[in-house]
Amino acid sequence: MRKKTKLIEFLILLVIAGGFWVRLIGLNISPYSINFDEAALGYNAYSLMKTGKDEYGRKLPISLRSFNDYKPALYSYLSILPIKIWGLNQFSTRFISALVGSLEIIIFYLLAKLFIKDKKIILLSLIIFSFSPWGIHFSRVAFESNLSAFFFLTGSLLLLTTKTPRGFVFVVLPFVLSLYSYHSARLAAPVLLLCWILDPLGWLLKAKRKKVPIFQKTIPFLLLVLFSLPLVLSKDKTLILTRLRQTNLYYRLYPFVPRELITKSNPWLNLQAHPAYYLGGILTGHIASYFSPKNLSLSLYHWVRNSPQAIPEFSMLGWEETVFFVIGLVVLLKKLSKSYKYRHLVYWIIAGSLPAALTWTWFHPLRSLNIFPAIMIISLLGIQKTFKSLTKHLSPKLTRLSYLSIVFLLLVSRVFIINNELVYSSWETHGQYQPGGFKDGVPILSKLLQENYQRVIVDTPHAQSYIFFLFYQAFPPEIIQKYANQRPKPGIEGNLNFNFEKYIFRKFDWPKDKNLRQTIFWTSSLIKPEEILREKNTAIIKIKNVIGNTAVNIITKK
């Protein structure tokens, strides 16, 4: 018996190690190239490391202006150390995300132990968690939301395990860090703490509740408010709110009713199809979408499909855990009135999904990344229930056979997920959001610039492509900071490229441009090589993307 326990503990360690390996291996080549936001986080970390200021020259900011989207700065601060060690590259930029994604496995293990006592099932749940599509994907890309989700998970675990009033003070720390890591947590964390204080489901279901004095329970909430004051008082606040206004559903979907049904100039007087009815449906539907197995496992909405958060073949969860999630939901409902920890899972999902649900792109994995450990726990409840039912209803032989079949399928699926995420996804997601050409082209360009070229004319369809030139060359930040006043002002959407040093961002027009001397052209437009090579002292270097298609042409004109 002891031997068996030891073996399971060894296997648990092995799985955790496997989880670390799969998150950290080959970060510099898979995903093949970095996306805009990763480049911005990495370059700002580099800028902070070199000068103590971001790319706009703002000293020790709590939000990075970046693409005028005011990214929370914690990720970049944490990335300073890996960049110091390994230099500014894809690996060092993604390292923090991969590291916290790996540590998440250990926190999840501690959380799972609160719900499940059987070590074999905990082992199985760790296999699922460590090699889940979302777990691997979001850890291998530099996402601030992954950092935030790690802190949120830690805070949630502390909420469930802390018993003493003094402990309540420490509960708040991870939540504070989570709201300095990503915007979503700024709504999710206080909502979760409020649910923890009030326990509305416990009241509705007339469940037994522990009698903790309410003022003790409000301590973390009050501390959270206190620690978030720098954000509230920040000068960037109104600009962050501008971003919120762009994405929130009220502005985007108003008047909520399909236009064909509006008969009066004031839609609120439209009694047969009232905006309140549709708004209620939109909000309920948005939150319900995070409990929908089809969404969690299969649906790839268009705003997800064309973004770095898209995982080929999956939405977020693997297929088996989605089936167990359905069973787990039944178990969860049954146990809701029995213990707070089960209600906590519901609060966790509602609070975590709320920031995404309030936007028009309602099912948004990145904005709701906090919730997925809770969803995995529900799947885990489903696995436990399934195994119990099998033991109860089948003969020992058949039970063992069913166990083995489930475990076999789970393991084969994990192999698929690893292949899919580490290899195949490069093929699928190399497009617009991880544009090809920069990773291989910029170092070549950098070498060419050591010769006597006066200017580089850059023609790309991307609105923020300047960041790749800064990132892949580790461009001196003190030079870029001097251009801060010439750059597009906050609140402006669209093209954010700006001319700096030898770089000029504009359309490539060969009939006119052919007269320029000592110039390098960087263009992703279609060109006619024979026409270009007709000019003297001209050469073309073709830069291929990861699947072997030409992504960029570098034309040199001496």
Place this chain on the structure above:
Amino acid sequence: MINNKPKKAKLLLYHLPFIFLQILLASLINHPPTPEQLTLILPVLKLGIGIPAIVLWCLRLLSYLLLLLSLLYLYQTSHKYFDAKISLFSSLLIHASPAFFSLWFLHPFVSFAICLTSWLVKNYYYRKNTQPIQRQIFYLGSIFLLLFIINTNFHIQKSPFLDKIKLSRSQEEVIKRFMKEDTLKERIKFPIFFRRISYNKYYFTYKDLIKEIIGFFDLESIFFQEIHPLSQKSFVLFFWPEFLLFLLGLYWLIAHGSTSQKKYITLLTIIAGINFATRSGPPYLRLSLLLFPLGLIVASSIKFMESGAKKIKKAAVGLIILYSIITNYYSLLQNYQFWFDNREIAYDFIYQSLQEINLQNYNKIYITSLIGDPRSYCLYYLKDCPEEKFSFHSFDLTSKNSQTKELYAGFIGEFLGKRIDNIFPPAATEEVRGKSLRILYQKKLRDSVAFQYGHQLIIAEKQ
């Protein structure tokens, strides 16, 4: 087990307002016949019995009767396990559902399948206690098999689930994946045996099948179809406020429901799952049998209202559901092209227009076949459609010149050539006129039913 006898007269009394409301709604919408209805109507019309519109309505009413019968069977069966209020409430909720309306209004075969299934289920439960277990299993197996046979034989399209059970298809997918991965310029290299563990035809078949199974748990299509922009053509099964009742009902059933109630709901859900797996078509058709178990779960929420000010709670719930019905039915009327299949609307427009033209003046009439079978519709609307006069094939006026005494009815892309982006600006109709054609009628459809051929339907002749 609750065993007081269900009262049919009382049931009918409660359902009468819904019957009146749905027939009124149907007559106001008066959608053209669906291909499924045409296959039943045309043989009758060929015999020279009746006027097409009357035959269509007779068929619709027959479908309605079948679905009402299925409601009665459900009521009678659920009455054995749930109390009378829940059974009655669930039957009313199902009756008010837009999916229920569309089933009898558009899908006679599905209505028949539902009626037959619910009758078999009723018989199963009525005889269950007097039969040995082997016979019970045999009977249940027969229900599943029958449903499978009906669903797989009365549909032109194969069910996506059954379509996925093809190892050759999976094999192709595996090869494509290997090829894609191998063309990557730089990649993490795993040993071939590791890749082969999951990159094989058996696992890929399993992967596709399990994805189909997960598709069954689709909250959006069931409750939020009228709210979310899902880009799919479907009717909502239950109104969104009923989702909240669903949660309460589900909680009550799981926490306080009896084992027999849970078993009954589980069996109905399994049958709905088999229907989903074996049927093709839009989500509401594949999920249609979920109406019964979900109706019961939603109705179980009234147990939650049996404390405190229960009259106020019940009145509030009743009013909200009533409001949902009004809003949804209003939407069905006003936003007609959003809810209903635009292909049928297209053929209705074409043939209604042709009825206004003297067809004797034309030697040849070309009707588009891009969106279905134009011949069946021709027989329904015009009765006489000789092959020498009518051409039921898509035409292309970019490769062939239009002739005098010829009439062309089709999409704008058939006149100007198809376009990959499906964009035909408003000025494109001028281009049609520029081809020496006189546009007699035109209509813009909401949906892209003939992708690359535009949204505009045109009936034109040579000038």
